Amino acid sequence: xxxxxxxASCQKYFLMIISAYIAAVYHSMKQELRxxxxxxxxxxxxxxxxxxxxxxxxxxxxxGLITFSQEYVSSELTQNFFTITQKIQKKxxxxxxxxxxxxxxxxxxxxxxxxxxxALEFIKYVCQVLSLDANIVNQVNKLKRDLLRLVDVxxxxxxxxxxxxxxxxxxxxxxxxxxxxxxxxxxxKDPAVSQDGxxxxxxxxxxxxxxxxxxxxxxxxVEALQKKLMSYTLxxxxxxxxxxxxxxxxxxxxxxxxxxxxxxxxxxFTEQVEVFRNIAAHYNMNFLLETIDWVLxxxx
Amino acid sequence: MTLAGCINGTKTFYTPKDQGKYDxxxxxxxxxxxARSRGLSLRACExxxxxxxxNIYGDEDVMMMMMKIMMVMVMMFCVSVGSSMVELSVVExxxxxxxxxxxxxxxxVFNIIGAFDVPRFIFSTERKKFVPISMTNHPVPKLxxxxxxxxxxxxxxxxxxxxxxxxxxxxxxxxxxxxxDEGRNKFQLKTVEALLGSxxxxxxxxxLGMITQLKEVFLHFPHSCSFLFSCLCLWFHSGLYTESCFVxxxxxxxxxVFHVNAFGFPPTEPSSFTRAYYxxxxxxxxxxxxxxxxxxxxxxxxxxxxxxxxxxxxxxWLDRVEVLEKIQTMFSGYSAxxxxxxxFCGNFSSAPYGRHQLRTLKESFxxxxxxxxxxxxxxxxxxxxxxxxxxxxxxxxxLPRYNVRMWVVFRIQYCxxxxxxxxxxxxxxxxxxxxxxxxxxxDIPSHFVKTILSQGxxxxxxxxVCPVHWPYDYALRVYPVPDVIVFADKYDPFNxxxxxxxxxxxxxxxxxxxxxxxxxxxxxxxxxxxxxxL
Numbered sequence: 001x002x003x004x005x006x007x008a009s010c011q012k013y014f015l016m017i018i019s020a021y022i023a024a025v026y027h028s029m030k031q032e033l034r035x036x037x038x039x040x041x042x043x044x045x046x047x048x049x050x051x052x053x054x055x056x057x058x059x060x061x062x063x064g065l066i067t068f069s070q071e072y073v074s075s076e077l078t079q080n081f082f083t084i085t086q087k088i089q090k091k092x093x094x095x096x097x098x099x100x101x102x103x104x105x106x107x108x109x110x111x112x113x114x115x116x117x118x119a120l121e122f123i124k125y126v127c128q129v130l131s132l133d134a135n136i137v138n139q140v141n142k143l144k145r146d147l148l149r150l151v152d153v154x155x156x157x158x159x160x161x162x163x164x165x166x167x168x169x170x171x172x173x174x175x176x177x178x179x180x181x182x183x184x185x186x187x188x189k190d191p192a193v194s195q196d197g198x199x200x201x202x203x204x205x206x207x208x209x210x211x212x213x214x215x216x217x218x219x220x221x222v223e224a225l226q227k228k229l230m231s232y233t234l235x236x237x238x239x240x241x242x243x244x245x246x247x248x249x250x251x252x253x254x255x256x257x258x259x260x261x262x263x264x265x266x267x268x269f270t271e272q273v274e275v276f277r278n279i280a281a282h283y284n285m286n287f288l289l290e291t292i293d294w295v296l297x298x299x300x
Numbered sequence: 301m302t303l304a305g306c307i308n309g310t311k312t313f314y315t316p317k318d319q320g321k322y323d324x325x326x327x328x329x330x331x332x333x334x335a336r337s338r339g340l341s342l343r344a345c346e347x348x349x350x351x352x353x354x355n356i357y358g359d360e361d362v363m364m365m366m367m368k369i370m371m372v373m374v375m376m377f378c379v380s381v382g383s384s385m386v387e388l389s390v391v392e393x394x395x396x397x398x399x400x401x402x403x404x405x406x407x408x409v410f411n412i413i414g415a416f417d418v419p420r421f422i423f424s425t426e427r428k429k430f431v432p433i434s435m436t437n438h439p440v441p442k443l444x445x446x447x448x449x450x451x452x453x454x455x456x457x458x459x460x461x462x463x464x465x466x467x468x469x470x471x472x473x474x475x476x477x478x479x480x481d482e483g484r485n486k487f488q489l490k491t492v493e494a495l496l497g498s499x500x501x502x503x504x505x506x507x508l509g510m511i512t513q514l515k516e517v518f519l520h521f522p523h524s525c526s527f528l529f530s531c532l533c534l535w536f537h538s539g540l541y542t543e544s545c546f547v548x549x550x551x552x553x554x555x556x557v558f559h560v561n562a563f564g565f566p567p568t569e570p571s572s573f574t575r576a577y578y579x580x581x582x583x584x585x586x587x588x589x590x591x592x593x594x595x596x597x598x599x600x601x602x603x604x605x606x607x608x609x610x611x612x613x614x615x616x617w618l619d620r621v622e623v624l625e626k627i628q629t630m631f632s633g634y635s636a637x638x639x640x641x642x643x644f645c646g647n648f649s650s651a652p653y654g655r656h657q658l659r660t661l662k663e664s665f666x667x668x669x670x671x672x673x674x675x676x677x678x679x680x681x682x683x684x685x686x687x688x689x690x691x692x693x694x695x696x697x698x699l700p701r702y703n704v705r706m707w708v709v710f711r712i713q714y715c716x717x718x719x720x721x722x723x724x725x726x727x728x729x730x731x732x733x734x735x736x737x738x739x740x741x742x743d744i745p746s747h748f749v750k751t752i753l754s755q756g757x758x759x760x761x762x763x764x765v766c767p768v769h770w771p772y773d774y775a776l777r778v779y780p781v782p783d784v785i786v787f788a789d790k791y792d793p794f795n796x797x798x799x800x801x802x803x804x805x806x807x808x809x810x811x812x813x814x815x816x817x818x819x820x821x822x823x824x825x826x827x828x829x830x831x832x833x834l
Contacts, residue, residue, distance in 0.1 A: 216655035222693060229443075233767040237447045249454045249512060249544070260447040269444055287658060287693070298416070298443035 010122050013084045017126055021069075021077060028068040066135045073130070073139040078146075081126070085147055089119040112167045112274065120159065123147045128162045167275045171220055174212065181207035187217075187279050202283075218285040221276055225291065228272060235264045270299065408598065410640070412685065413585035413711040415775040421583060423459050430578060441771035449770035450763075454510065454544075460756055460779055461546050462508055465489060465566045467577065487550075501554040508566060510546050511735060512762075537564040538742050539751040542733045544762040546755060565754035568799040574780035583780055586713045593716050602715035606822045609639040610714075613816040614723065614788035615689070615808040617650040618664030624671065626814045626831045631675045638681040639818070640714070645723040645788035646689025650810070658693060685712070687723040687788065709758065709776060717821050718782040722758050724766075727791040727805075733765050745794035749803045753781060784819065793817065795826045802826065 115121055127144040131137055145155050153159050168188035175182045185203060203212040237246040241258030253259060273292055280288040421430040422438055433440070465471055471489050490505050541547065541563065551560040571593070580590040592598055602608075611634070617623045649661055672679050687710070709722040727748050731738075738747045752758055756779035759766040768776065778785060778801075785803045793807030793815055804826055806817040813832035820827070 213655055215658065219655060219657065219693070230767055232444055233769060234764055237450060250451055250458070250510070252448065252451045252455075260451075262447050266444045266446075295443060300442075 010088060010118055013088070014122065014126060017077070017081060017084070018129055020080070021072070021130065024072050024076075025065070025069050028072075029065055032064050032068075069133065069136050070139050073136045073143065078143055081143065081147065082150070085119055085123060085150060088122055089151060112271075112278070113163055113165050115165065117151070117159075119151050120148075120153055121165075123151065124160070124162050167271075167278075169221075169224075169272075169275050169279065171217065171224075174217070174220075176205035176208060176210055177213065178210040179205065179208040181205055185212070185217075188275075214283060214285065217283075218280075218288050221279070221285070221288050222291060225273070225276060225288075225295070228269060229295070232264055232269055235262060237261065238263055266299070270296070408586070408588050408592065408595075408713075409601065409715055410683065411586040411713045413713065415709050416772065418585045418711065418775045419582065420774055421581070423456070423463060425459065428463070430581060430583070441774075443769055443772075445770035453768070453770050453773040456774065457755075457757060457760075458508070458510065458546060460777070461566045462489075464569050464574075464756070464779070465508060465548070467573075468567045468569065470567065489548075495553045495558070496556075498553070501552060503552040504550075505553050505558070506548055506550045507558070508546060508548055511541065511543055513543055535562040536736055536739065537562065538739055538747055539565050539754065540730045540738055540744075540747050541735045542730055542751075542761055543735060543765075545751065545760040565751065568750075568753045568781065570800045571780040571782070572800075584713060584718045584782070585711055588713075592713055592718070595716055598716040602717065603822055605715075606820075607637060608714075608821055610641045610643060610719075610819040610821070611639045611816065612643045612645075612786055612788070612804060612806045612819065613809050614645040614806045615790065615810060616644045616646065616648060617810055618668055619649045619651070619660055620810065623810055623814075624667060626809075627668070628671055628674075629831055630816075631671065631678055634682075635675045635677050638678045641683040641685060641712070643685045643687065643721060643786065645687040645721075645806075647691045648686075648689065649692070652691035652693075661693070685721075687721060689723055690725065711782075714821055717784065719784040719786065720758070720778055720782050721786040721788065722776075723788040724759070725790050726752075726759065726787060727789050729761060729765060733761055745791075745796050745803075745805070746798075749796040749798050752778065752785070752803075753799050753801060758785075758787075783824070793828065795828075 123144065127140055127147075130140045130143075144160075148155055148160055166188050168186050171185045171187055173182055174185040183206065187203075202214065203217070204210065205212060237260040238244065239246070239254035239256060239258040240261050242254060242256045244254060244256075246254070246260050273295060276288065277292045277296070279285070280292060420433040420438075420441060422433060422436055423429075424431045424436075439446075466489060470487055473488075487506050490502075490507055492507070495502060495505065495507070546566060548564045548566055549558070549560045550562045550564070551558060553559070575591060575593060580594040582588055582591050584591065586592070588595070611630070613627075613630075616627070648664065649657065672684070709720070709724070712719040712721065727744065730748060730751065731744065738744070742750075751760065756777055757773075758776045758778055759768065781799055781801045783801060785801060787803060787805045789805050790808045790811070791805060793812060794803075794805045795817070796803045802819075802824060804817050804819065807815055809816060813830055815828065815830040815832075818827045818829060819825075
């Protein structure tokens with residue numbers, strides 16, 4: 001959600017829709033439980049529950065709940081969603097450039113995609129969250145298709161596919177010096193948020209809220225970078241034809257006359273280094289930034 | 301063309317049009333030659349006349365200078381496409397080229413060349429010479445190489461050794477008509493194709509290959525065929541035989557099995573031989589366009605400057621008080637006669653771990669800087685070179701290494717001398733990865749130096765022991781052989797001289813009783829010094 005623009009209240013609308021859905025489902029669940037409370041005879045509802053397809057989702061959910069959520073999505077949610085999307089589109093039009101990200105979108109550590117169209121991104125993110133509930137997948141798909149038509153994007157086009165806007169690196173076994181609590185720290189997805197909503201350049205222990213030492217995390221990242229460089233140098237080469245791993249050192253071609261390819265490509269290496277760079281820039285790690293800039297310049 | 305006379309060294313000029321001869325001493329050749337002669341345009345003629353008249357080269361023999369300009373112009377003319385006229389621009393460029401070659405600026409006296417700035421030459425087997433990368437289709441080296449670069453790494457190491465071995469007197473075919481005794485000492489280097497093509501047993505074969513361990517220990521060749529070798533009565537000559545080093549194997553070949561009698565290293569070649577063969581290409585790097593050995597001026601400077609010295613110290617643990625104290629003693633001793641250069645090698649912290657490593661390192665360097673400032677003579681006249689150690693922070697566990705503007709292997713050019721400095725615990729690594737224990741006729745440093753020089757590379761080890769960025773493997777080459785190689789290693793200090801190359805190890809400063817080495821370039825000597833007890 002943090003990757004959506006603040007303008008046109010995109011973030012607020014996102015919260016609104018999702019929380020409205022969750023609240024509605026919750027209320028209906030409570031009602032259902034009350035109806036089926038021990039002692040009361042369950043009254044089977046007839047007729048109105050014309051389910052078009054069998055829900056393939058959660059078997060443990062109560063059947064009444066499933067029908068409710070499907071109905072909710074196809075009626076109330078759809079209407080709200082349409083209105084909101086139109087509002088957003090009217091307020092902020094997308095920028096023309098395809099490769100450069102628009103300034104409306106906040107730049108957070110972990111940003112890596114060139115995001116341009118707020119309405120499109122809004123639709124994608126909300127639908128992605130809603131589709132987590134397996135019971136309403138079909139309804140959500142239909143909704144997404146209709147909405148995409150609204151913003152002139154084809155349903156199966158590349159733009160309509162959801163990509164995680166946050167690329168992150170998980171630092172394993174980070175130990176807090178105050179309480180010795182050990183956990184795996186996701187450097188981009190565990191940010192600390194200050195009062196005004198901006199991301200603070202620090203990490204906090206989830207147990208005792210003490211601040212982690214940024215310097216030691218920086219050294220750990222430098223070490224990780226060293227290991228990546230080393231693994232690049234020591235990687236296996238595989239044949240493009242027979243997929244066999246290269247054994248001898250000197251031959252240029254495989255015995256099947258195929259070329260050798262890298263198993264850890266330069267592109268993949270550069271992408272990972274870019275993530276480090278974003279983290280270093282955001283958290284003011286000068287040494288790491290200098291090192292990364294040198295590595296990237298040597299690869300250019 | 302008017303240039304014909306110059307090329308064959310006579311003082312006469314010919315023009316193709318009238319076949320007349322012009323004696324330089326009494327005619328102005330360019331004025332006499334008809335303006336329409338093929339070759340020089342009118343303006344180019346005027347420029348040449350002006351140069352001759354002004355005699356801008358002072359004492360230089362004007363004739364020699366004119367010949368040089370002509371030679372350059374011919375070369376440029378032959379290379380240029382288009383008009384058949386030598387234009388003014390060509391003449392000006394030739395003049396500039398010649399005048400640059402004449403005067404050697406002070407910039408060429410002391411230069412540091414980082415590993416990534418070493419010039420890239422590729423050996424062309426067709427032309428049998430080294431060609432700069434700009435003249436080939438080879439891609440520019442990057443840190444992360446392509447899959448081809450990994451194979452090229454070893455192939456180039458092989459090609460360089462092969463061409464060097466072919467040139468060695470033991471392997472050149474005997475001159476026709478020479479005495480039969482001379483022919484008996486010669487060997488013939490066989491190629492893999494020759495052996496594979498023969499069905500009968502081939503005796504007295506010498507091949508050059510790389511020792512690799514795949515499933516069994518193989519002798520490996522660049523044409524992707526490997527031989528299984530059986531070692532009967534095996535004799536190893538001196539040196540440290542590691543995996544991925546190139547060896548000459550002598551034996552006989554039968555039924556795709558090569559039976560080896562003896563192993564030896566490819567013979568080394570003094571740098572003067574290499575230069576005699578390839579000319580004055582600047583293999584080493586630095587601003588000079590030709591090899592600094594060719595410069596008589598620089599050689600003279602070097603010999604005259606008898607007080608020049610290089611102080612080499614390794615494992616300078618700046619976070620230890622006693623180390624800083626000893627350095628202070630050193631500075632106070634040298635303040636009267638400040639050395640040309642202090643080479644301080646890492647590791648710079650005795651405890652290279654922990655979350656405060658960077659901060660401590662910065663503080664220790666600050667302490668060193670304060671110390672240097674206390675001795676103004678050293679501060680003003682000496683150069684300081686810092687070489688990071690294996691534990692110092694930075695992106696490098698892979699060679700060539702870079703740690704925040706410092707290099708772990710780099711080159712120093714001082715006057716006409718070429719020095720290579722490397723900070724890496726090589727002796728240990730080589731000994732640990734030996735295929736066979738070295739013979740006891742030499743001590744380990746001599747074995748080590750012999751190996752390095754005959755391999756022409758500072759790390760003749762497999763990639764998993766000593767990882768190297770594939771496209772930058774050429775920066776670790778020591779071919780042609782430099783004057784000095786400084787191996788800053790934690791092994792005991794040593795000086796070994798081999799093939800006109802002095803190999804120095806200052807040893808670990810705090811662990812060897814605060815010992816270090818001083819090198820005097822003017823007479824090529826090394827002095828051992830120790831500060832314990834002072």
